[in-house]
Amino acid sequence: MPPGPDREYFQFPGIQDQDTGHMELTPEQQQIGRENFLEAAAYSLTRRDLLKTAAAAGTGLGALYFGYETLRGKPVRTAFIGGGDEANVLITEHPPEYMEIVAIADPRPSNIERSFKGSHPEARIGLVRRLGQAKASEIQVFSDHLELLKNREALGLEAVVIAVPLSQHAPIALLCLEAGLHVLTEKLMAHNITQCKEMIRAADRHGMLLAVGHQRHYSVLYENANDLIQRGLLGDLKFLRAQWHRNNSFPGRDSWRKWDRDGDTRKDKEHLLQLEKSGRLKELGYDSARQLVDWRLYNATGGGLMAELGSHQMDACSIFLGKVHPLAVQGYGGKNFYGVKGVGPEENWVDDRDIDDHIYVTLEFPGRHFAEDRNDISIVTYSSINTNRFEPYGETVFGSRGTLIMKTEMEALLYKEATPTSSGGVEQRLWVIDSARDGGGPVLDSYNTTAPSAGAMMAQSGMGDKVSRGYREEMEHFCYCIRTGRNDLRCSGRVAMADAVMALTANLAMKHRKRIVFRDEWFDPASDLVPETDEQVTTT
Numbered sequence: 001m002p003p004g005p006d007r008e009y010f011q012f013p014g015i016q017d018q019d020t021g022h023m024e025l026t027p028e029q030q031q032i033g034r035e036n037f038l039e040a041a042a043y044s045l046t047r048r049d050l051l052k053t054a055a056a057a058g059t060g061l062g063a064l065y066f067g068y069e070t071l072r073g074k075p076v077r078t079a080f081i082g083g084g085d086e087a088n089v090l091i092t093e094h095p096p097e098y099m100e101i102v103a104i105a106d107p108r109p110s111n112i113e114r115s116f117k118g119s120h121p122e123a124r125i126g127l128v129r130r131l132g133q134a135k136a137s138e139i140q141v142f143s144d145h146l147e148l149l150k151n152r153e154a155l156g157l158e159a160v161v162i163a164v165p166l167s168q169h170a171p172i173a174l175l176c177l178e179a180g181l182h183v184l185t186e187k188l189m190a191h192n193i194t195q196c197k198e199m200i201r202a203a204d205r206h207g208m209l210l211a212v213g214h215q216r217h218y219s220v221l222y223e224n225a226n227d228l229i230q231r232g233l234l235g236d237l238k239f240l241r242a243q244w245h246r247n248n249s250f251p252g253r254d255s256w257r258k259w260d261r262d263g264d265t266r267k268d269k270e271h272l273l274q275l276e277k278s279g280r281l282k283e284l285g286y287d288s289a290r291q292l293v294d295w296r297l298y299n300a301t302g303g304g305l306m307a308e309l310g311s312h313q314m315d316a317c318s319i320f321l322g323k324v325h326p327l328a329v330q331g332y333g334g335k336n337f338y339g340v341k342g343v344g345p346e347e348n349w350v351d352d353r354d355i356d357d358h359i360y361v362t363l364e365f366p367g368r369h370f371a372e373d374r375n376d377i378s379i380v381t382y383s384s385i386n387t388n389r390f391e392p393y394g395e396t397v398f399g400s401r402g403t404l405i406m407k408t409e410m411e412a413l414l415y416k417e418a419t420p421t422s423s424g425g426v427e428q429r430l431w432v433i434d435s436a437r438d439g440g441g442p443v444l445d446s447y448n449t450t451a452p453s454a455g456a457m458m459a460q461s462g463m464g465d466k467v468s469r470g471y472r473e474e475m476e477h478f479c480y481c482i483r484t485g486r487n488d489l490r491c492s493g494r495v496a497m498a499d500a501v502m503a504l505t506a507n508l509a510m511k512h513r514k515r516i517v518f519r520d521e522w523f524d525p526a527s528d529l530v531p532e533t534d535e536q537v538t539t540t
């Protein structure tokens with residue numbers, strides 16, 4: 001399992017990192033799939049005239065792919081609000097040529113400490129290793145966003161990155177936008193859709209940029225995959241399957257319950273209980289110190305598996321389906337593991353979490369010809385479970401001409417379907433040729449040598465040895481837009497609100513055990529209609 005934002009969820013004593021591959025594919029078949037994808041990516045890059053430039057650029061491909069340039073002028077003076085797990089990933093990936101971190105705010109001393117010192121040799125290296133001791137020591141520290149905002153003028157602050165628990169995204173973003181600061185907030189955009197709409201309206205009113213951290217919008221890997229899909233390489237897309245499966249079923253190994261077991265939390269406990277007693281935590285939006293730390297477990301502060309994990313993957317699937325809004329959603333979610341008696345860390349343990357530990361969701365999307373033919377529907381299924389991690393997380397696109405597996409945001413595997421005139425399967429080496437029919441769209445064809453083509457090798461070197469998940473590119477483009485006055489963010493508030501509508505309506509479908517039909521107005525920031533108060537949803 002490669003290092004990444006959710007790596008620690010898998011790292012418990014006694015459980016080895018494992019990569020069981022993908023379903024029943026052998027390592028050789030996976031390698032063939034990877035090489036097939038590179039051949040296809042070479043086709044896409046050539047068609048977009050990106051191949052030579054990509055190979056020449058080597059790294060820093062975001063600008064080339066996503067249409068921005070090296071920043072002219074000073075880096076954007078930015079503060080981090082929240083210094084936890086995700087902020088530390090972003091600190092590691094942040095581009096100093098575009099973004100100057102001038103302050104960091106967090107009420108947890110251990111997280112401030114690790115933001116400077118780091119906590120992982122690659123994924124979270126800390127400000128000192130990223131910037132050097134001298135530069136890092138200029139960064140000012142504040143106890144929370146309220147203290148930070150009091151000092152915004154003295155700091156010459158222009159922008160903030162918000163990486164705090166979900167319930168606080170909107171309240172903090174609104175204060176920052178009103179204070180004249182550009183905002184890049186982590187996903188899920190907000191705790192409910194009313195808040196998403198308030199955020200978009202506030203950004204428009206104050207002329208500020210509002211970006212949201214669904215990083216797949218800035219992943220070169222996903223961009224190449226999507227280009228191939230939109231060119232029709234996989235044929236007709238009727239079924240996409242996404243999953244994020246983890247195994248937290250071992251005693252005391254509940255990865256989202258940190259208050260009781262996490263070393264850093266133990267160091268912070270006294271300080272946080274003091275903040276609870278003084279009433280400061282209430283001012284920051286938390287009922288208790290425990291809720292601040294274990295925020296993912298409770299409805300008041302988090303949004304469950306769908307908000308934390310599923311929203312990324314629904315985002316990817318909706319991009320692959322042509323950035324369309326879904327038609328309807330249904331699903332089942334339950335506390336099927338932690339809710340069962342006797343599972344907790346001690347005898348007679350009653351688990352107090354609100355969120356489900358197993359969820360299964362089905363979304364209906366319109367196909368390209370849906371307007372003329374109501375049978376033209378594409379289905380996305382999503383599951384996130386806590387008792388088995390055999391399959392790595394990712395999305396699989398089952399097209400009528402081929403199958404694409406997006407694995408752990410780090411690699412893509414491509415296979416061909418057999419047709420009446422040609423074979424297919426997982427042993428077949430492929431390349432892409434222009435078909436003679438239908439105006440010459442791309443088709444998969446078998447390739448009779450094991451040596452990769454020159455194009456595939458260039459695609460490999462063009463994409464870089466270390467695949468970027470998109471965090472760096474997302475921050476580069478955010479700062480570039482601030483400096484140039486452009487507003488062509490790939491994951492703007494409007495785009496991210498659609499992801500929030502999908503994730504939060506899926507939660508409502510599971511809660512009310514019903515199939516919910518999406519309304520266009522839910523996706524429209526100008527409308528006050530939102531799923532959480534819609535009669536269709538709330539009446540039984």
Ligand SMILES: NC(=O)c1ccc[n+]([C@@H]2O[C@H](COP(=O)([O-])OP(=O)(O)OC[C@H]3O[C@@H](n4cnc5c(N)ncnc54)[C@H](O)[C@@H]3O)[C@@H](O)[C@H]2O)c1
Pocket residue numbers: 005006081082083084085086087105106107108111143144145146163164165166168186187188213214215284292293308
């Ligand atoms: N894009 C991704 O891949 C990805 C991955 C993981 C998490 N996230 C998102 O990042 C956000 C943070 O998640 P995390 O895993 O870092 O959680 P975390 O609990 O590790 O860190 C949150 C931090 O925010 C701090 N905080 C809370 N209120 C604050 C305030 N008012 N002012 C300043 N700091 C405050 C907390 O003390 C804590 O240190 C969440 O929205 C989560 O969904 C995104």
